Every structure is written in structure tokens, then in C-alpha cells.
Amino acid sequence: MVRLFFYDRACSGRFTHADGEFSVKPVKVGICGLGTVGGGTLNVLKRNAEEITRRAGRGIEVAQIAIRSPKPQYDTTGISMTSDVFELVNNPEIDIVIELIGGYTLAKELVLKAIDNGKHVVTANKALIAVHGNEIFARAREKGVIVAFEAAVAGGIPVIKAIREGLAANRINWLAGIINGTGNFILSEMREKGRTFPDVLAEAQALGYAEADPTFDVEGIDAAHKLTILASIAFGIPLQFDKAYTEGITQLTTADVNYAEALGYRIKHLGVARRTEAGIELRVHPTLIPADRLIANVNGVMNAVMVNGDAVGSTLYYGAGAGMEPTASSIIADLVDVVRALTADPTNRVPHLAFQPDSLSDHPILPIEACESAYYLRIQAKDHPGVLAQVASILSARGINIESIMQKEVEEQDGLVPMILVTHRVVEAQINEAISALEALEDVVGRVVRIRVEQLN
């Protein structure tokens, strides 16, 4: 019953078969940029050529690579090399262009040129898609080609596919993700070892988890790029990166990590997108999550995305969010999808943003002041009687209910009493107003620390 079929490793496109022999030409791809991810893609395409061809029904051959300088660590035997990415995107032999050079300017130019040349594009460039995706997808539709971007969000986790296809029956209510491995590594170390933010950041940089300029990771910009993409495919809205609220983890202290723990929470740097009647919340910030939630237990550089749909309830997708071969895994999955789509009706493909381009919604992105969440507040108060009553009265006057409260002993070094509160859900503008009033109290010293809280049921 079972027949084996043998794939000629030399990528000649010949298949031999118990029944005879037939020919299917391999699809020819070009890789722009041979950094970590490009190298991983080359390695996996070679190592798993047989397995991938057995799935796709057609070989995938790397025909050309464009790089600025040679990379002797990769075996590029038999592959045409060029230092000019435009030579590659203009190469008539190439069916699919893999864009891995990163950044906005040159990457955008070459992706648009590839599209104009009728080539499909696979990219891992989250910044490019989040910022210029609407324009790129419009051009791709005009030309009848696909721009695939699974690798742009959460590395090897097939979360774009899960939301765009696997949950197609659902009205998505919300999603929340740990989508920056560097940030999660730092927070995991702070919690597990009581280390400070600058201390762990320095180690992450030494380990190569964090860039020399860590701004994109620790200020939440990278996460906001990914969240922007996830929100579009979940809710059927155009990409609107400029409207995402972004708050980093640089101000987090071990004191807050420990107080959160004592209250039964973990602090994670989350991207949260939620659909409400008034609009869509799109926000990246440190977040307290109940410690017993699966996502609260995602540690180190790993990523995870929770997606809640009205039919399916809450689902979670977990895996490596970055790295050489995990990212290559998503790029090659996209290649296989494109290979299949080559013989499908171009008007009947999975739409770039999950919803038919003419049916995107204009439901607005809410400003952060209109977003709703529960809040963790840490107030440094003088050790005077009546402070708690003043605090409680400021909150209750604004209709803000307290979920739990923890008052610590007087701290030796400054004689102040840390007072920690968790509120019920309230609109951000209201908590801002309450915090101003709290900071104006004579017995409250310095700024009130505020961290959002999500239950993620």
C-alpha cells in the first residue's frame, strides 16, 4: 500500500516513482540578505529538502542570493551570488523573493520592485509590514502576487496562520502576546534572580539576545510592530502602527516585581489588542497577569500569544519567538503556501490581512486614555495616620473600586510606607486623574507607580 518516492537531492526537479517517472520543475527563490535568518533558511531548505518536497509536491531551489559581502560560513555551492539586490528582484528566473535585509527604505523599494516584476514575496520584516504594509499589500493585489509574513511575528510560531485561517469562524474579542523575547528574558531574570533591569540588560547584550541599541526591544517598539500586524488580521482593520500605545520595561523595579508576586501576579511585557464597542485598544506595556495563567509561565526568550474568539474561547500559541532556524521555519512554511497558491485563483487566496481588502473595518483605534484595564498602584506614603483613608477616598470619589490592598512596613532607608493597591477595571483617563490627586496629597512622596493588570481568562 505504501510507496516511497525519491527526491533527487540535486534539485533537478526529477522525481522517480514506483510507477515510472515524472518531472515537476522546482520553484526558484532568491534570498536578499544572508544574516542569521537568511543563513537559517538556506540551511533548513537544504537539510530538509526531501521532507519539504514530500509536503509541497514540488522542490524549492535557492537560485540566487544577494549579499553585500561573502559569508563563507554558508555553503552556497551552485547558487548565483550578487551584491545587488535589484539584480535579484529583476532576475526573470526567480519566482519568489525572500526579503531579509530589514529596515524600511531599501527593503520597501525592493519589495515593491519585486511585486512590480510579478514575483511573490516572503518577508520577516515586521517594521516594514507594520508601517508600509497597507501600501505593499495594495500593490501586491494589483499585481496578483502574495506577500507572506508569518516570520514577522513570534518567530517560528505559526500564529498568523492560526488567526487568519484556523480561527476564521470567530469574532475575535482580544489577543495578548509576549512577542519580544529580549524583554521577556529580562523580566524572567528579574523575577527569578532578583536582578535589576540594567544588570540583566547588560547580560542580554553580552549573550546576543539584545542589540547594542536595545531601544526597539525594551521600549516596546518591536512588540508594537508585531501587535499592529496581529490586530489587523484579528479584527479586519488596516495596519495603524502610528496609533499603537507603547510603553517599555525600562522603569520596572525589582520591588514591583516582588510586590506583584506577593499579590499572586507575574509582570510580563504584553502586547494587548481588544475590540470594544467604542473602538480597538492597541497597547504595549508591562502587565500584571495572575500567576496561574499559562502565559504568565512563559519564561526566558520564549514567545506566546493568547487569542480569544467568541466561538473557540481562549487559545494559546507558544514557541521560539526569534532565532536562526525558528524564523526560517516560518519563512519556509510561507514558501510552501506560496508554491500551492501558484495554481489557485488569485482572487480567492487567503487575504493578506485575513479579511477581503474591500471589507476592512474603519472601527477606530482608541487613544490610551480611552482604554480600560485594572491597575496596580504603588504609593510611597509618609508614616502618618489617615493616609490610607485619604487614598481610599480619592479613589472612591472617582468610582474606582479597590480589588486588593497591601500595606508594607515602614522602609528603613526613607521612613516611607509602600502602599500597594490593585483596582477593578476602569478607563485610563479616570486613573490618570486619580493619580494626579494622589500625588498632590501632602503625605504622598514622589510619583505613584502604575502598572496595568489583565486577567486573561
Add this chain to the structure above:
Amino acid sequence: MVRLFFYDRACSGRFTHADGEFSVKPVKVGICGLGTVGGGTLNVLKRNAEEITRRAGRGIEVAQIAIRSPKPQYDTTGISMTSDVFELVNNPEIDIVIELIGGYTLAKELVLKAIDNGKHVVTANKALIAVHGNEIFARAREKGVIVAFEAAVAGGIPVIKAIREGLAANRINWLAGIINGTGNFILSEMREKGRTFPDVLAEAQALGYAEADPTFDVEGIDAAHKLTILASIAFGIPLQFDKAYTEGITQLTTADVNYAEALGYRIKHLGVARRTEAGIELRVHPTLIPADRLIANVNGVMNAVMVNGDAVGSTLYYGAGAGMEPTASSIIADLVDVVRALTADPTNRVPHLAFQPDSLSDHPILPIEACESAYYLRIQAKDHPGVLAQVASILSARGINIESIMQKEVEEQDGLVPMILVTHRVVEAQINEAISALEALEDVVGRVVRIRVEQLN
């Protein structure tokens, strides 16, 4: 920039548009069986008609339902009703048949008839696919139709899609899943509340989580059906349910649950499939998992599947494994996929078992005696000096290394000493031989309890 497009809820197939008007006829589906899942499918298709159409680019209309007796709780206005499933599968109006009657005999007959009639099929019937899938898929290929079965494994979690498409770049090394919600509910209650197996089973039956005859769930047959399917799409092998090893949870005691906990493990009922040089392990059994693994913290009726690929590493997919609307979520996702595939080259679709049918591998399924794992052993010994030495010598003589050991105090009721061991990895035949030798010792009373241990890194 954003235009809204309005879908006529009456499913007339007309779309109005800012630019004018065009017509796309909705796809017509028939539902065989209107139990929990059928009702959920009907509800979600109605409630989310607009969202689903905005994604699929085409409406999905339930044209006919076949049920034995009317179900007044569902609104079937405008839908043709019949008590004869064959009237439905012979209905020339219907493009896609949804099979939800369950079982093997009638379900198989109607699925084959639908295929012969050139209709695509969507099913949630794991038993049918695991046992008759090879025959059904062969017939479907002949006729150029799709048989989709995402709902057959892990309810609403899009894990078939994740493995078959999302991880297409990978050589899958192993997968392990909590794929039976009833079993996981029972084990979660035993651990959290110290309850016994029969006690929790009775409650699960009262809550409707377990059938009146719970054999399929608690003996692991349901999990083995699902594991058989997952293994085929992961490794590119034909479905071989008859070769799966199946062990239930009926013999598990709270004592073992507690000892496992003390050793840093949780006991879960897992389906495990692993590729080795010699063949493929395919086994369902209670398993100790280190307590800090994400999958060890999946509780209650929830499901989760870990998949480890050579490029991506370990990934995990979590969500509701059963229930009315979670299962409907997967059925409708399959419908949308089929709608898209209607205009694609039939020879270039995602293959039923992930790999091209002519390229399935004949790598054999290993008998359980040839499978390898670590083992938890509980030995009830008389309180005599020298027993530990005898035990240790039996294991070491067979090359079985001990990872950890825990000797408890003498138990009051029987004067015996429970001795708990965790071994390193070893082939099952070897541990069987060692257990026989242990049970033959004069100071060992009764059977040695043996539970497999997996690290799942």
C-alpha cells in the same frame, strides 16, 4: 482609504459595495447530525455570517440538515430538513457535506457516498479518520475532493493546520498532547483536591464531561484515535490506529499523584509520538512531566499539544479540546479552507496527511516493548534491611540507571515501605524484565507500579 462592504444577511449572495454591486453565490453546505457540535456549527455560521464572509470572500449557507428527530432548540428557518442522510449527500445543490453523526459504519458509508457524488466533506469524527482514513482519503483523491478534519483532534485548537502547514519546513522529532479533556479533568481534580479516580469520574459523568460508558475516554481509545491522526501528519506515515499502544488512567492512585508531586512532576494522560531510527513510537499512557513545563500546567478539560521540529524547536498549542462552539470553530475553519480550494488546482492542495500521498513513508510503528522512556516505579517492600540494595542491584545488573529515589516511612495499615524510583531512559522490554525480577523478590509485596516519565524539553 477604508471601505466597508455589506453582506446581505439573508444569504442571497448579493454584495453591495461603494463602487457598485456584484454577485457571488454562497457555497451550500449540508449538515448530517444536529447534536451539540452540529447545533454549535449552525449557531456560529449564523451569528458570525458577516465576519466569516468578510474573510472567505463568499457566503456559506446551510442548505439542508439531516436529523432523525426535530431539534426545536435550533432555529432552522429556511433550511430544508430531512431524516435521511442519503437524501442530503445526494442533494445536487450541496457543495460540502458536514459529517457529525459519529461512529464508523453509517458515517463511513455516507462520507464515501458524498465523495462519490463529488462533494467535499468536513468531519469531526476522529474514530472514522483514525480507522478508515486511508481508504477515505484515497477515494477523495480519485474524485478530486477534500476531506477536512481539523475538528477531529483537540476541538477548537488549529493544531492540524499548525503541523500540516505551519511547520512544513520541519522534520518533526516528536509530539505529545493532552488530547482528552475528560481524562485531564479527572487527573486535575485528583491532584488539586486529593480525590480518587472513581469519585471524580462519577462527578465528570454528572457534569456531562464523561459519557455513561467512559471507556473511550478513560482507557485512552479516544486519545489514541487523535494521536494516530497527529502522528500521520507529523511523520508522513499512513494512519495505523491498530498499532497504537493504549493505556488508560483507571489504575492511577492518589498516592502516585502525590509522590509524583513530591518528586517535582505532574501526572498527565499523554499521547506521545516520536520518530526514532528504528521506527515510530505511538503510545497513550499516564506520564510524569516536570511540573515547570507549560503542558504540565494545562488543567481541567483543556487540551494542549506540544510539537517539536528540528528547525522550530518545541511549540505548544492550547485551547478547548471539545464543546459545542470550540468544535464548530474548527469545522467552519475547514469550510473556509474548502471554499478557497474550490478554485485551486486539485493536485496542488495541502495533502490530507500533510505529505503527498505517493510519498508516505513505511517507517514502522514500534511495538511498546521497543519504545524508550524513563520510568517512575513504586515498590511496596517489607521493612527489612537490605531491600534497597537488592532493588538497586537488579536495576544495575540490567544497565538501568536511577535518576532519583525516595523512600517513605513505614505505612501504618500494612507495615510496608513504599520505595519510589525514577530511572533514566531505557527500552521498555528492559524495564519489564527488571520489574519481573523485582516482583519475584521475597521482600517485595504485590505488583510494582510503573508510570512512564517524559521530559518534554
